[in-house]
Amino acid sequence: MRHVLSALVQNVPGVLSHISGMLASRGYNIDSLAVGETEDPRLSRMTFVVVGDDRVLEQVRKQLEKIVTVVRVEDVSAQNYVERDLMLVKVAAPPGKRSEIRELTEIFRGRIVDVAPEMVIIEISGPERKIEAFIELMRPFGIIELVRTGRIAMVRGARQPENEDS
Amino acid sequence: MSTVFSSAISDSSSSGATQARPQTGAEIVVQSLVNHGVDTIFAYPGGASIPLHQALTRYRDKIRVILPRHEQGGGFAAQGYARSTGKIGVCMATSGPGATNFVTPIADAKLDSVPLLAITGQVNTAVIGTDAFQETPIVEVCRSVTKHHYLVTDVKDIARVMREAFYVATTGRPGPVLIDLPKNVQTAQTIPDYEAPMNLPGYRLGQQRAKPEDIEQLAAMIRRSKRPMIVAGGGVIRANASNELRTLVKKTRIPVAMTLMGLGAFPGDDPLSLDMLGMHGSVYANYAVDNADLLIGLGMRFDDRVTGKVSEFAPRAKIVHIDIDPSEINKIKRADLAICGDVKHALAELNQIVEPPEDLSEWHRKVAAWKHDEPFTYDRDFPGILPQHAISELWRLTRDKDVIITTGVGQHQMWTAQYYKFREPRRLLSSGGLGTMGFGLPAAAGAKAAFPERLVIDIDGDGSLLMNIQEMATCYCEKLPVKVMLLNNMHLGMVVQWEDRFHAANRAHTYLGSIDDPEAIGLGNGISPEHRYPDFVAIAKGFHWEARQVSQKSELVPALEDMINSPAPFLVDVQVPYQEHVLPMIPAGMTVRDLIKR
Numbered sequence: 001m002r003h004v005l006s007a008l009v010q011n012v013p014g015v016l017s018h019i020s021g022m023l024a025s026r027g028y029n030i031d032s033l034a035v036g037e038t039e040d041p042r043l044s045r046m047t048f049v050v051v052g053d054d055r056v057l058e059q060v061r062k063q064l065e066k067i068v069t070v071v072r073v074e075d076v077s078a079q080n081y082v083e084r085d086l087m088l089v090k091v092a093a094p095p096g097k098r099s100e101i102r103e104l105t106e107i108f109r110g111r112i113v114d115v116a117p118e119m120v121i122i123e124i125s126g127p128e129r130k131i132e133a134f135i136e137l138m139r140p141f142g143i144i145e146l147v148r149t150g151r152i153a154m155v156r157g158a159r160q161p162e163n164e165d166s
Numbered sequence: 167m168s169t170v171f172s173s174a175i176s177d178s179s180s181s182g183a184t185q186a187r188p189q190t191g192a193e194i195v196v197q198s199l200v201n202h203g204v205d206t207i208f209a210y211p212g213g214a215s216i217p218l219h220q221a222l223t224r225y226r227d228k229i230r231v232i233l234p235r236h237e238q239g240g241g242f243a244a245q246g247y248a249r250s251t252g253k254i255g256v257c258m259a260t261s262g263p264g265a266t267n268f269v270t271p272i273a274d275a276k277l278d279s280v281p282l283l284a285i286t287g288q289v290n291t292a293v294i295g296t297d298a299f300q301e302t303p304i305v306e307v308c309r310s311v312t313k314h315h316y317l318v319t320d321v322k323d324i325a326r327v328m329r330e331a332f333y334v335a336t337t338g339r340p341g342p343v344l345i346d347l348p349k350n351v352q353t354a355q356t357i358p359d360y361e362a363p364m365n366l367p368g369y370r371l372g373q374q375r376a377k378p379e380d381i382e383q384l385a386a387m388i389r390r391s392k393r394p395m396i397v398a399g400g401g402v403i404r405a406n407a408s409n410e411l412r413t414l415v416k417k418t419r420i421p422v423a424m425t426l427m428g429l430g431a432f433p434g435d436d437p438l439s440l441d442m443l444g445m446h447g448s449v450y451a452n453y454a455v456d457n458a459d460l461l462i463g464l465g466m467r468f469d470d471r472v473t474g475k476v477s478e479f480a481p482r483a484k485i486v487h488i489d490i491d492p493s494e495i496n497k498i499k500r501a502d503l504a505i506c507g508d509v510k511h512a513l514a515e516l517n518q519i520v521e522p523p524e525d526l527s528e529w530h531r532k533v534a535a536w537k538h539d540e541p542f543t544y545d546r547d548f549p550g551i552l553p554q555h556a557i558s559e560l561w562r563l564t565r566d567k568d569v570i571i572t573t574g575v576g577q578h579q580m581w582t583a584q585y586y587k588f589r590e591p592r593r594l595l596s597s598g599g600l601g602t603m604g605f606g607l608p609a610a611a612g613a614k615a616a617f618p619e620r621l622v623i624d625i626d627g628d629g630s631l632l633m634n635i636q637e638m639a640t641c642y643c644e645k646l647p648v649k650v651m652l653l654n655n656m657h658l659g660m661v662v663q664w665e666d667r668f669h670a671a672n673r674a675h676t677y678l679g680s681i682d683d684p685e686a687i688g689l690g691n692g693i694s695p696e697h698r699y700p701d702f703v704a705i706a707k708g709f710h711w712e713a714r715q716v717s718q719k720s721e722l723v724p725a726l727e728d729m730i731n732s733p734a735p736f737l738v739d740v741q742v743p744y745q746e747h748v749l750p751m752i753p754a755g756m757t758v759r760d761l762i763k764r
Contacts, residue, residue: 062493065492068314071367103231
């Protein structure tokens with residue numbers, strides 16, 4: 001099972017290292033990890049994609065909550081949520097292939113953000129499945145370089161009241 | 167736990183009034199220690215902690231500074247102080263090697279939930295990250311083995327960080343907190359605010375109070391049970407819940423087994439005590455686990471040394487698990503009823519409403535028969551001194567005194583757990599989770615500093631004792647007259663036992679004498695007393711200890727009496743055979759059906 005966890009953490013040095021160290025030392029499988037500041041400069045948001053059964057998820061979550069600088073952990077995937085991943089991909093694009101690449105990019109609502117004589121850089125965002133599908137479509141052209149942010153996620157609708165038990 | 171320490175916190179805010187004059191960082195640290203009621207610390211100075219030590223001399227009338235002979239010894243002495251008193255233990259070291267020598271006692275405190283404050287000096291902030299002399303990123307090194315940690319880079323933060331450190335270390339599930347203080351932060355000045363609000367938005371103590379409906383359900387489960395048992399862990403002792411446990415047993419007559427860390431939570435010589443359970447636990451405790459229909463785990467964490475093969479641990483029992491740490495619930499063993507909260511509070515509430523099970527007479531008969539038929543046993547006719555005999559005799563000689571026992575790690579530790587019957591909590595100080603050899607002597611020194619009037623005896627092995635033997639100097643010079651009963655077999659006995667049982671007795675670097683001796687390759691039959699190595703009596707005397715060596719059975723009791731009666735630090739080097747195994751034994755990952763009795 002794949003779960004998306006979102007952790008609000010204190011924006012202090014060493015938090016990322018503490019959390020990634022804990023996950024590694026306890027042998028949890030993390031598919032993706034994204035970190036960034038929030039609307040409150042004292043807090044950062046970390047989004048994890050964790051693979052494992054409910055028992056693993058429960059432990060990951062409790063171990064995260066045990067870290068003093070982790071303020072709150074939320075299982076986003078247990079609720080109705082929006083998930084996005086941003087990718088930049090550099091694809092071989094000789095003159096004869098460009099229009100085909102452009103067409104596919106448009107279908108996927110991506111953007112070509114750089115054009116060089118033999119290659120283009122495409123920016124595309126969306127849920128994981130869309131990104132993966134686009135990568136497969138680009139493979140035959142020749143992927144030169146690929147970089148992804150990792151997944152970020154947000155629960156739809158009004159913010160849930162904060163629950164001390166969560 | 168929380169209630170005990172929250173009073174300490176509020177005390178501090180009243181006594182630690184905000185100072186109007188500027189103080190150095192080092193002074194703020196020491197004043198904070200005083201504000202939090204610290205009366206003793208274990209500190210080894212070095213270049214990066216000189217300002218702290220200079221400040222400590224100005225508070226001589228309030229804080230006793232004990233100089234260990236190795237930072238690891240200082241860390242374990244602070245643990246001995248903490249484990250015996252229930253208060254926080256404080257140790258201090260310099261940067262670099264001083265700090266890295268703290269890693270083991272910090273990791274040990276984490277696994278055994280000991281409230282420990284470790285303060286380290288650090289190189290100046292300007293050179294952090296440049297591989298400066300005696301620089302190690304100790305916070306990075308210790309991240310995963312602390313409950314919390316700080317690298318303080320601004321003198322203005324010290325008072326708040328100290329407050330947070332005491333709070334985090336002592337509340338919830340206690341643990342070690344590390345504060346790393348660059349030297350320039352120690353010498354910088356500010357006007358401290360000792361009541362600065364804590365900034366711990368992520369530190370919620372969660373559900374410290376068991377829900378009434380859960381307590382009612384537990385009472386109903388007890389009432390319905392036919393074969394109930396309690397497994398008391400170190401959490402019962404950490405939470406000061408021994409009295410509540412005793413009341414519960416008085417009301418319900420449920421037999422109690424204890425983990426190593428739980429020994430003393432319930433009197434070991436009570437008829438309802440099943441002694442220790444697990445790998446080297448009693449036959450009867452392990453049989454009880456196998457037969458129980460209700461197992462109530464209190465402040466324990468289903469460690470592998472307790473459960474063996476988890477899926478076959480307590481196979482017939484409903485599991486109730488009470489623990490303050492949410493992450494322990496369902497970590498190893500699924501609980502049918504999980505109560506996350508302070509075990510003292512939960513038991514006090516339970517005692518209000520609990521009724522005994524309808525009829526335990528059949529269960530009591532069964533348990534008593536196991537206890538009668540399969541006691542801990544050894545060859546009482548052995549002509550020399552067996553380690554089990556030495557511990558039994560020490561128990562007999564000291565049972566009516568209020569003694570604190572410490573141990574190293576290995577066979578002697580398990581025999582102590584089996585043969586010394588602890589009646590009260592905080593009387594056995596032993597490294598349970600991490601299993602650190604060398605724990606016994608420094609921990610004894612720390613306990614003696616806390617309880618100068620009590621007899622403090624380290625029951626140790628020769629391998630363990632040698633790992634921190636330099637602390638003999640601390641005991642002598644700091645006037646901490648502890649005792650050591652050394653069970654000396656010139657081998658790493660526990661590993662030897664595993665070699666004998668699982669590796670065809672092939673000796674693999676487990677002999678502690680010369681490599682030229684036949685014993686080094688598993689031949690020979692033990693070294694005669696005069697050829698033993700090293701000469702622990704001479705070593706002890708070199709440290710100005712009193713010391714005696716005994717090898718004859720008849721010499722044992724007089725030597726132990728001398729040791730007990732002497733006002734000085736005293737070592738009795740007891741020569742024991744190395745062929746003895748700790749039994750019973752459930753091999754790692756196996757079940758009660760694989761229990762080895764002979």
